[in-house]
């Protein structure tokens with residue numbers, strides 16, 4: 595038996611592939627983490643590299659000390675996960691302090707966990723505290739329609755929640771707490787992690803303006819279904835309002851400059867005026 599035949603592995607890989615087939619994971623867009631049950635980490639143990647070195651996370655998430663996570667790799671394309679799991683995802687252990695991790699399986703050739711790993715961990719912790727330990731999945735994706743909505747509506751939880759709820763009868767049942775909404779933030783940083791973790795106390799799904807969905811759930815089906823429902827509602831909203839509207843907010847010139855600095859790219863001046 596291979597580690598990829600374990601149920602939680604198959605569920606993770608299927609969810610990643612389904613998200614990719616939906617068109618939510620262009621290039622390396624999006625990331626996924628799963629917190630293993632004790633029985634699952636025991637099943638996987640014989641595949642572990644117990645000599646793996648520890649790496650500092652950059653902050654501590656003590657509530658998750660000693661837990662095991664399946665995680666997508668930073669810069670890895672979701673479309674490659676099914677074909678080559680070990681090169682694109684990894685199984686990580688947190689140390690008892692919750693301040694360091696090590697890769698026990700996968701993330702071959704020195705690949706790193708997603709740049710949003712800290713975001714995911716802080717939000718796992720927030721969700722467990724708010725709702726309970728049955729929450730195991732954090733998922734981030736880039737669906738087009740919900741991103742489009744963030745250019746056209748005020749970035750307000752009430753407005754987004756009401757508009758989405760009104761699009762499909764079942765929406766208010768699928769996400770009764772509504773949706774959290776966050777203004778544009780630099781991706782991969784501590785700030786986006788902290789602000790999301792505050793909203794995670796009240797919402798299972800957060801809309802990151804001009805970026806995507808960040809959501810939590812008990813298992814792969816519920817988490818994927820949540821993102822799918824929100825995105826379908828957004829698609830309907832966009833169809834019925836198409837599209838004679840002015841942007842109320844967008845990614846600003848300063849935001850582009852910040853991005854260029856953070857990611858070491860050079861953007862032509864003529865596009866920054």
Ligand code: 13P
Pocket residue numbers: 622623624625666667668669670707708709710734781782
């Ligand atoms: P990673 O490739 O580091 O997971 O980043 C993708 C992403 O969508 C960041 O928000």
Ligand code: ZN
Pocket residue numbers: 623624734735736781805806
């Ligand atoms: Zn993203």
